[in-house]
Amino acid sequence: MGLKNTDTSYGHVAKAFHWIMFLMLAGMVIVGIYMHDLPSETPEQASYKFGIYDMHKSFGLLVLILVALRLGWRMINPVPKMPDSMSRIESLSAHSMHILLYVLMFAQPITGWLMSSYGGHAVKFFGLQVPAVVGKDKPMSDIMHEAHEVIALLLIISFVIHVAASLFHHFVRKDDVLVRMSLHPGKSDRSS
Numbered sequence: 001m002g003l004k005n006t007d008t009s010y011g012h013v014a015k016a017f018h019w020i021m022f023l024m025l026a027g028m029v030i031v032g033i034y035m036h037d038l039p040s041e042t043p044e045q046a047s048y049k050f051g052i053y054d055m056h057k058s059f060g061l062l063v064l065i066l067v068a069l070r071l072g073w074r075m076i077n078p079v080p081k082m083p084d085s086m087s088r089i090e091s092l093s094a095h096s097m098h099i100l101l102y103v104l105m106f107a108q109p110i111t112g113w114l115m116s117s118y119g120g121h122a123v124k125f126f127g128l129q130v131p132a133v134v135g136k137d138k139p140m141s142d143i144m145h146e147a148h149e150v151i152a153l154l155l156i157i158s159f160v161i162h163v164a165a166s167l168f169h170h171f172v173r174k175d176d177v178l179v180r181m182s183l184h185p186g187k188s189d190r191s192s
Helices: 012-036 043-076 088-118 138-173
Strands: 123-125 128-130
Touching: 012 043, 012 088, 012 138, 043 088, 043 123, 088 123, 088 138
Parallel strands: none
Antiparallel strands: 123 128
16 A cells, blocks of 8 residues: 555545544644643642643644645545445435545644634644734634534544444445555455
8 A cells, every 4th residue: 555545445545644634633622622621720720721721722723733734645646436335315415425534633723723713822733823804803713612612522423423434335335445445454355
């Protein structure tokens, strides 16, 4: 298996994007839930809480960059064909889920950036100041906050469906859908 995708498997680059994005997004959701209710009454608590917020924002911008690169890579590489055993509706469902995941992966960091900008909070990318994309507006910050939370929930639900479908294909259908994105080489990797 090489760097690029083939008709039967994803290449090293697509797999790296897939698994790095999974780990980052899972981490971002966990940290987002953790930091939300942290106390900030004392200077030490505030410093700790807002330090985590700054890291969350930095990784959020990194997610935005990586998802753009991932989409670009997907556009210049063939996507492995769906198994012949899949019906048209199953193929359409799988394609729709991938589109939804890309939309959510773009929307999540964008709503976070807008929330911070509307809230008048600085956004730094690992110490580098990033310009606010909009001016301060508390009602819009509240809307973006709600959107950010709803998108996080939609990401979790979409992820569960995505994993369930992959496991269904692997254990019930016994096709190579799961193996194609696996880090462990399977039959489809060795035959390409």
